[in-house]
Amino acid sequence: FTVMARHVNKMGRVPMIRMDMIKDMDLKVPDNFEELYEVLKAFKEAYPDSAPWTNRNGTSSLLSAIAFPMGVTYNMEFDPDVNGGEWTYGTVRPEFKDVLAYVNRLYKEGILDPDYAVNTAQQWQEKLSSGKSYFYYDNGSFSINFNKALEAEGYKDAFGPLPIMENSKGQRRTWYYEPHWYGTCYVVSSKVEDPENVMKF
Numbered sequence: 001f002t003v004m005a006r007h008v009n010k011m012g013r014v015p016m017i018r019m020d021m022i023k024d025m026d027l028k029v030p031d032n033f034e035e036l037y038e039v040l041k042a043f044k045e046a047y048p049d050s051a052p053w054t055n056r057n058g059t060s061s062l063l064s065a066i067a068f069p070m071g072v073t074y075n076m077e078f079d080p081d082v083n084g085g086e087w088t089y090g091t092v093r094p095e096f097k098d099v100l101a102y103v104n105r106l107y108k109e110g111i112l113d114p115d116y117a118v119n120t121a122q123q124w125q126e127k128l129s130s131g132k133s134y135f136y137y138d139n140g141s142f143s144i145n146f147n148k149a150l151e152a153e154g155y156k157d158a159f160g161p162l163p164i165m166e167n168s169k170g171q172r173r174t175w176y177y178e179p180h181w182y183g184t185c186y187v188v189s190s191k192v193e194d195p196e197n198v199m200k201f
Helices: 019-024 034-048 059-072 095-110 121-129 139-150
Strands: 013-018 076-079 088-090 135-139 159-161
Touching: 013 019, 013 034, 013 139, 034 095, 034 135, 059 095, 059 135, 121 139, 135 139, 139 159
Parallel strands: none
Antiparallel strands: 013 135, 013 159, 076 088
């Protein structure tokens, strides 16, 4: 087979929140992670049966989304803010404990979805589309579908992006996906006898 690449628009994981709820509850748009906690806590108090923050694809997906914005890499990644730029294994750095402590507080208070570690993408989408959850840190373009579903229920312009939030170090940082998908798209030759099983290892 041949590896096929296609270029895409610059995208990445961003904090997406129910902006309509912030406005309706007269809350301040959060500018840092502590303010985000306060807003989500207010959501939880107003709607006790909700899970304000939800995610898909397990713990690794959650931590990899927020670790870099909070000031430390997740696993082996390049960090431009360490000694002028170094590859670091973030999960063994002392500041990674702050990420874990933050997530632990959200979980204990019921702000983080109790099923965060086992949610499928479909379950995640259902919660955000039906008003059971109000925040996610992932690809912002998913909000198009969530907003469409919520608009049918009378909620207009529900999800919107937050500014890149300030972390405890005073930094504002995030990362983009690579501008290509090399190695993730494949073409299988028409001459292959069993195309259904060619990619099974």
